[in-house]
Amino acid sequence: MASMRAQQPPRIFFIPFMTPGHLIPMLDIAKLFARRGVAASIITTPGNEPFVRPTIDSFNAAANSITIDLVLIPFPPSVHHLLPNGKENLASIPSSDYLSFFHAFTALKGPFSEFILGARPDCVISDAMFAWTADTAAALGVPRLAFYGPGIFVHCVNESLEGQLPRLKSWSDSEPFVVEGLPLHIRMTKREVSAQLSDFTINMLREGEDKSYGVIVNSFYELERDFADHYRRKPGRRAYYVGPASLSNRRQEINEGVTNSTTEWLDSKERDSVLYVSFGSLNEFSDEQLRELAVGLENSGHNFVWAVKNSKREDQELLPTGFEERVKGTGLVIRGWAPQVAILNHPAVGGFLTHCGWNSTLESVCAGVPMVTWPVEYDQFLNEKLITEILQIGVRIERKGKEVVKAEEITEAVKDVMGEEKEAGERRERVRVHAAMAKAAVEEGGSSYRDVDRLVDDISALGNGEPFHK
Numbered sequence: 001m002a003s004m005r006a007q008q009p010p011r012i013f014f015i016p017f018m019t020p021g022h023l024i025p026m027l028d029i030a031k032l033f034a035r036r037g038v039a040a041s042i043i044t045t046p047g048n049e050p051f052v053r054p055t056i057d058s059f060n061a062a063a064n065s066i067t068i069d070l071v072l073i074p075f076p077p078s079v080h081h082l083l084p085n086g087k088e089n090l091a092s093i094p095s096s097d098y099l100s101f102f103h104a105f106t107a108l109k110g111p112f113s114e115f116i117l118g119a120r121p122d123c124v125i126s127d128a129m130f131a132w133t134a135d136t137a138a139a140l141g142v143p144r145l146a147f148y149g150p151g152i153f154v155h156c157v158n159e160s161l162e163g164q165l166p167r168l169k170s171w172s173d174s175e176p177f178v179v180e181g182l183p184l185h186i187r188m189t190k191r192e193v194s195a196q197l198s199d200f201t202i203n204m205l206r207e208g209e210d211k212s213y214g215v216i217v218n219s220f221y222e223l224e225r226d227f228a229d230h231y232r233r234k235p236g237r238r239a240y241y242v243g244p245a246s247l248s249n250r251r252q253e254i255n256e257g258v259t260n261s262t263t264e265w266l267d268s269k270e271r272d273s274v275l276y277v278s279f280g281s282l283n284e285f286s287d288e289q290l291r292e293l294a295v296g297l298e299n300s301g302h303n304f305v306w307a308v309k310n311s312k313r314e315d316q317e318l319l320p321t322g323f324e325e326r327v328k329g330t331g332l333v334i335r336g337w338a339p340q341v342a343i344l345n346h347p348a349v350g351g352f353l354t355h356c357g358w359n360s361t362l363e364s365v366c367a368g369v370p371m372v373t374w375p376v377e378y379d380q381f382l383n384e385k386l387i388t389e390i391l392q393i394g395v396r397i398e399r400k401g402k403e404v405v406k407a408e409e410i411t412e413a414v415k416d417v418m419g420e421e422k423e424a425g426e427r428r429e430r431v432r433v434h435a436a437m438a439k440a441a442v443e444e445g446g447s448s449y450r451d452v453d454r455l456v457d458d459i460s461a462l463g464n465g466e467p468f469h470k
């Protein structure tokens with residue numbers, strides 16, 4: 001990293017999409033680069049300040065002369081009517097308002113571009129959804145890297161699916177088909193294909209990536225080796241694997257938000273005896289589905305911690321009458337936000353019932369915790385395939401389309417993951433091996449550590465006048 005140290009540190013702008021699943025890893029990635037001496041700035045809107053300010057302030061307070069700047073750029077007044085109740089984050093609005101939000105989101109191109117052009121950073125790392133930042137960076141002659149929320153496996157599958165989309169439209173929802181051109185045999189159904197794969201979205205993301213210097217991935221090479229190699233085979237492609245970014249957090253950051261009652265409850269349980277249950281910040285279940293889930297957990301006979309998302313409805317009405325009283329001692333219900341990383345890393349936790357969001361998947365891998373998989377939308381179905389078929393560190397809950405998943409299927413999958421059978425033990429051993437690889441990847445000399453250094457050196461070299469080739 002001599003090139004960086006011989007001059008002013010490079011200035012990198014990080015521009016995350018406005019949802020926790022993208023904001024959180026982008027913040028963690030910014031920390032990685034700030035610790036290498038990079039001048040890091042997070043660019044977002046004022047309505048997202050509550051989501052990012054505490055993390056930035058906590059990092060800056062603990063760092064020695066290292067800081068991350070926060071730049072707030074408001075939505076133009078012309079789209080304020082498209083932001084329900086002034087909310088500027090997908091986690092704060094109902095799914096019925098998502099389309100209006102995305103229309104408002106496109107209006108940020110002008111003010112964001114104007115700021116970037118005036119501030120003249122050395123590099124822009126932006127969410128793939130901000131595809132237009134590739135043109136803005138090109139106008140400055142600086143590299144732009146695209147950040148995708150999921151890992152490279154999902155990216156490779158979606159890229160391969162692009163050529164099959166015209167045929168896919170005429171196929172049945174449930175008929176399996178093989179995804180072409182991949183290093184491993186992957187079968188999908190039309191129902192599992194991401195809703196993001198519309199012709200418009202494909203063209204926007206592909207054009208943005210084609211104009212970019214490369215991609216930055218919150219994953220580590222050893223986890224997705226076959227697909228990392230597959231992606232890099234196309235000439236001119238650059239990919240930097242810098243994760244799991246959550247491992248950059250210090251122990252005090254991981255434990256923030258953990259209540260004494262939660263800690264005491266977990267401390268009272270035997271090792272690997274508790275199932276953690278959470279479906280992320282965006283997913284919502286029907287009342288009927290929540291009741292089936294409650295019954296399935298109760299009937300499993302295993303200890304569990306269930307993070308129930310806040311709703312406009314009364315939470316108590318969502319659960320069967322007397323449920324919390326019946327499971328008292330074996331089940332703990334947390335309403336609203338839960339300190340997921342801290343819970344997963346507690347010795348008592350031995351399984352994770354998850355929607356298979358990429359952040360949750362990585363956090364479970366890092367904690368060495370096998371998963372019960374229940375994807376709901378988008379890339380989650382592909383993450384499930386990585387978990388259950390490729391890595392073999394999870395068990396799939398049986399589902400039939402969009403029908404309500406019955407308690408029996410939930411109970412069976414929970415018992416499979418939490419049980420003492422040979423298969424369960426082998427699954428636990430595999431995920432612990434991957435946890436060790438994840439930790440090694442981010443340590444000095446590890447694959448992700450080296451990729452952070454490689455990217456900083458590449459940016460610094462460009463700043464020294466070396467030619468910038470796509």
